[in-house]
Amino acid sequence: MTTELDQREDGELIGIILDAAHRGDFETMARTASEVSEMTRNWATHIPWDDLASLEGADDELARVVADLTEMWEPAHLRNPVDPDEEYALDKNAYDFYRPAGRNLLTRTEDFYGWVQARRRTETWQYSRVLEAAPDSVAQITNDLGRRARGINFNSQDYLSFNTHPAIREAAAKAMHDYGPHSAGSPMVLGNTRISDDLEAALGDLVGLDHVTLFPTGWAAGFGAVVGLVRQSDHILIDRLAHSCLQQGARAATRNVVRYEHLNVEAVRRHLAEIRATDTRNGILVVTDGLFSVDADWPDLVTLQRVCREHDATLLVDVAHDLGSMGPGGTGVLGMQNLLGSVDIVMGAFSKTFCSNGGFVASNSPALKQYVKMFGGSHFFSNALSPVQTAVVREATRIIRSDEGDALRARLFTAIHALRDELTGRGLTCMGEPSPIVPLLIGNEKLARTANRLLFDRGVLAFMVEFPVTPTGSSRFRLQVQAGHRPEEAREAARIIEGAIADSRAYLSSAFGSAPR
């Protein structure tokens, strides 16, 4: 083996061959090539290792071989210069900055900020856009470089187009007139009005549960319900994709958290059996969304509720997106599964369909209500919804339950089908089921970011969701449809979106598609 050991390293040999080629020394080229290892010869099969001498006189061929050898020899990034901002902006994701180094909390945010700035400069940062007028089915916005755009608006959540509804605006004006803009206290400290009580009753009617508590935001409702009920030694089983307010509530409440596979009721059954095999004393809260906001699907709640009861576990369902916007009489996924009044705990947010900030928690237990009010910190220790907000939501609830509500939902679903059909017909993948959320799958973050940049100037306003909202590598556009969208608008938007995706794929020269596996 000593002879093999003494042989020179291939890089050195290639260097010698290149120098010799430069001098036109074909003899040295051929002699040196014979020393190149079998490894490299069998790999760099495009180099005529045995015929280098025959390149004499064949100038084109020689030039090609020299180029190929140089390519093996020189770092590739020197050949393909890239815009450093663009590279940085597109190749990172927010989680890369989640655990910064250093003991100074003020200065250690700088790295992240550098990345934000790179994304701003390359116009791939969508988080600082502002509205210039009401977020109607068409909207006008400005990005953080001060550039304006007007487009078909799938970027706002107002599923029944209540923001421009005269009765809603009138209700707001009347409450403003009667009570002023301010609630001036926590709901436990004189912050509620008679409208608040009416609203709790109306919501209870809608979901078929007797005891409702209002919260200042949907986020506060989810977080408050979980931390209000669950203690350190209790357990939480939570769908992996459940909303952030529930995930964070779970983390804050206990270390005993299991994130089960999305929608998998069998997995819940298994985990419950495992927990109950060793722990018969403590509570278990099972947590899921109704309509999931980035996948547009929902669980089999009938089985889930049954499985929970079998194991003495409590079910909490977040109906933020589906309540009011779908299901018979606007009763959402609960109504669709005939579960009105029979789910342990229901929470929701007003911010999608009910045209306001705010959220609620509902159950059939007056005790649970009082307990969550006291121990879910976001209720007791936060200013109550304003009178204008409660009045708006009360009016929205009335319309949702009326014939007009049915008509609005019908219009909404006509637009939803138009959008989904047109996107699907163009070979794109809409995830989930028809619902006010149409998740259009992209996958790769770079592709999604550049497509979003193109859309800005092409008359469609869309929100791109990426990590940490979606798992890495499965970014998507979350298109939120409104009853006010005309079907032609939806189809036009689909055409524009398809064009932007195709153009950014060409821009990135990417061959990846969006099939999941």
Added chain:
Amino acid sequence: MYDAIVVGARCAGASTALLLARRGHRVLVVDRSSFPSDVISTHFLWPHGMSYLNRWGLLEQVLAVTPAHTTVEVVNDGISLTGSVPIELLREYFRDLHGDDSGVVQSCASVRRRVLDEILVGAAAKAGAEVRTSFTVRELIVEDGQVVGIRGRTVDGELVEERARIVVGADGRNSFVARTLALPKYDERPRCTFAYWSYWSGFDLGPAQLHRRGRLACAVVPTNFDQNMVLVWGPSEWSREFRHDVPGNYQKALDFVSPELGEVVRTRGTREERIYGTLDQSAFLRPLHGPGWVLVGDAESAKDQCTAIGMTHAFRDAELVSAALDRWLRGDTSIDEAMTVYGDRRRSQNAAAYHDYVCTLAEMRPYRHDELQLFVALRGNQQETDRFIATHADVAPVSEFFQASNLFLLNDAAKESSADHAVFEDFAETSRSYQQNLFA
């Protein structure tokens, strides 16, 4: 007239030929090499790579001459994790990709290519494929825009022509088929590593060890002939300086990344061959198929060695493409449909996420604070450590591990903290020092 001609007879080609021949198709597979012979590679097989061999009935032959283990040790800036790829995740991988999970094994091994490729070529021949080695393809025969065959030169310099219903390009990164068809490259990521390795006798350290410190890394893996494959790698930006003194810098890199391993190699090791190296590893994809041709292995998708996955990917391609071609050759489906199925699998979201994962790792930036803290959080959490290793090896999807709620939970469940690890002591200064080219 053959059903298929396969150009290239190694991980991608011999396997494709083997699987097609076993299904009764007439296959010709050619390679300009003769066997046994080596090709550039540090030849580590993760458990799914080993599982493919097992599914094809070849694992025993490999294990008869190759040491194998079920665990690997990964040490990042002194933070050590040891684990193995969970069997359940392996099953899931095979079910998702190939529709059945038979033959799954949990072991991994480093198999010299002169050993492995010989076994593959032998198996292809035994299955009934016609194998011609020392046969160089010189031309593709194209009629009406359709590839219909090849012209090539045999061992004795004779020029021959062969035709088939499909030509499979399994001819590696520098694919002749791709070059001849002037195929473009997609998703290029020029930043990659330089890698230098050799074979050492004189010590046996058990399962594979992968170490990383700053912008450099090394691996020591037991392989055939009672030797160890000892590899160092770093960012290709540093390659020029490294090359000024390859043996000296090879040892210097080892000493820097893991003084303990450096010492073992220096004092107990005997180098048995020259040092091999390359920095030609920038990543790209090529179009997968066209009229009369389809690509597999490195020819369709080449990437950096830093996750040691190319051979396993070549096996995966062989199973995917042979299943697709079989359906078409038997008349169950059209070629377009068959190729669409292959394409969907190969250009999926998961594949894109893993491509990005490898390419980003191959830039060899020093680990960030948050990445190192993640490794700390994984210590003592065997289940998640194993899942991380499975993700790194492309068994489990990147998206399942790198998911916000999972990472938050990992954090919360951490048993150790940065106080337990030296690298965090003066982290800012340490990371600055890592930016300096060790070989300048």
